[in-house]
Amino acid sequence: xxxxxxxxxxxxxxxxxxxxxxCAQDMNHEYMSWYxxxxxxxxxxxxxxxxxxxxxxxxxxxxxxxxRSTTEDFPLRLLSAAPSQTSVYFCASSYSRGSDTxxxxxxxxxxxx
Amino acid sequence: xxxxxxxxSMESNEEEPVHLPCNHSTISGTDYIxxxxxxxxxxxxxxxxxxxxxxxxxxxxxxxxxxxxxxxxILHRATLRDAAVYYCILRALGGTSYGKLTxxxxxxxxVHP
Numbered sequence: 001x002x003x004x005x006x007x008x009x010x011x012x013x014x015x016x017x018x019x020x021x022x023c024a025q026d027m028n029h030e031y032m033s034w035y036x037x038x039x040x041x042x043x044x045x046x047x048x049x050x051x052x053x054x055x056x057x058x059x060x061x062x063x064x065x066x067x068r069s070t071t072e073d074f075p076l077r078l079l080s081a082a083p084s085q086t087s088v089y090f091c092a093s094s095y096s097r098g099s100d101t102x103x104x105x106x107x108x109x110x111x112x113x
Numbered sequence: 114x115x116x117x118x119x120x121x122s123m124e125s126n127e128e129e130p131v132h133l134p135c136n137h138s139t140i141s142g143t144d145y146i147x148x149x150x151x152x153x154x155x156x157x158x159x160x161x162x163x164x165x166x167x168x169x170x171x172x173x174x175x176x177x178x179x180x181x182x183x184x185x186x187i188l189h190r191a192t193l194r195d196a197a198v199y200y201c202i203l204r205a206l207g208g209t210s211y212g213k214l215t216x217x218x219x220x221x222x223x224v225h226p
Contacts, residue, residue, distance in 0.1 A: 004156075031212070042200060042216030043157065058213070090156045097212035100147075104156030 001026050004105035006091050012111045013081045021076040021108050023091030031094045032074040033102075036060065036087040043090060049074055050097050081112045117201045122221040125191045133186040133220055135201030140181050143207040147214065148175065148186050150197040157200065157216075160186065196224045 033048035045058030049068040
């Protein structure tokens, strides 16, 4: 199993540009989520999904959209990037919402100029 | 959400035991105590979790106070590869925060050769 994969590893955007961060898992996990991590801080939950076709907002959802058309993929879209979205983004998955263990991807480092 | 308090940093020598404390005085009866760690430039990794009883696994041990208001993650023999940020997290298995992981700032563990 590849586990949780994220692409790209690094990305630089200009203010106002849009892009999609990709996240995929091959463990048949129902629960997937996106976090952002800013310097010196813990991770904050952006959006999550409990299964295909179902998404919900986390702690810091503004400026981000998500969809879940398949069990495997959970892309995160930035419609109009802002410097405040400069961060490291982590995707995570688990068998279910109540599972003991969440598996995290390697992260995408995003810089918005 | 119930919060946790951890020291900002701790140091240890290689091959010695490490005790990482965590206070969670507002823990509720349905909160599990989870520990994750984040190695440099990687996503968080599950370490261990528990509810009331002490727990052991191949990575670490978790000692939980009788009143559940504090816990200690124990690394029995620290190695250089254990240098990471360690997060103590209360994970609700009920209510609106069901299943969510809320990360604090964690404890930076430095291991000296």
